[in-house]
Amino acid sequence: MIAIACDHAGPALKDEIKAMLTEMGETVKDFGTHTGDSVDYPVYAARAARAVASGECEKGIVICGTGIGISMAANKVKGVRCALCSDSLSAKLTRMHNDANMVAVGARVTGPELAKEIVRVFLTTPFEGGRHQRRVDMLTSLENGQELE
Numbered sequence: 001m002i003a004i005a006c007d008h009a010g011p012a013l014k015d016e017i018k019a020m021l022t023e024m025g026e027t028v029k030d031f032g033t034h035t036g037d038s039v040d041y042p043v044y045a046a047r048a049a050r051a052v053a054s055g056e057c058e059k060g061i062v063i064c065g066t067g068i069g070i071s072m073a074a075n076k077v078k079g080v081r082c083a084l085c086s087d088s089l090s091a092k093l094t095r096m097h098n099d100a101n102m103v104a105v106g107a108r109v110t111g112p113e114l115a116k117e118i119v120r121v122f123l124t125t126p127f128e129g130g131r132h133q134r135r136v137d138m139l140t141s142l143e144n145g146q147e148l149e
């Protein structure tokens with residue numbers, strides 16, 4: 001199950017991404033918003049991010065105007081590693097190296113075809129593990145207030 005959420009900048013892109021995910025055979029849980037009426041992106045980020053952190057959803061996609069605010073908000077949820085991507089190489093590498101479990105895109109920054117490609121690459125690229133696991137573990141340590149050295 002893939003979590004998806006957006007603020008008022010993102011419903012049209014969210015719908016396009018949902019259609020692609022369905023074609024890919026994914027099940028999608030849509031946490032809103034559904035219209036262009038102004039809302040607060042942290043609310044929608046939290047809904048999707050908590051679903052990923054709890055394990056209800058395997059991965060998550062969040063969208064706002066720039067992708068910045070909603071990625072910042074998602075990253076406040078313990079256990080979430082949300083990468084803001086505006087190119088598909090970053091989407092690939094954040095899976096391979098950071099084991100990102102959420103991706104953010106900016107609906108006012110990134111066109112729909114590129115945004116869909118970013119999401120497709122994000123969802124189909126595995127984590128590489130190895131030396132990257134140690135660094136991802138350090139992210140968790142930071143999140144838990146532990147010293148790194």
Ligand code: RB5
Pocket residue numbers: 007008009041064065066067068069070
């Ligand atoms: C909303 O106007 C806008 O601030 C929001 O979509 C996002 O870009 C915030 O980071």
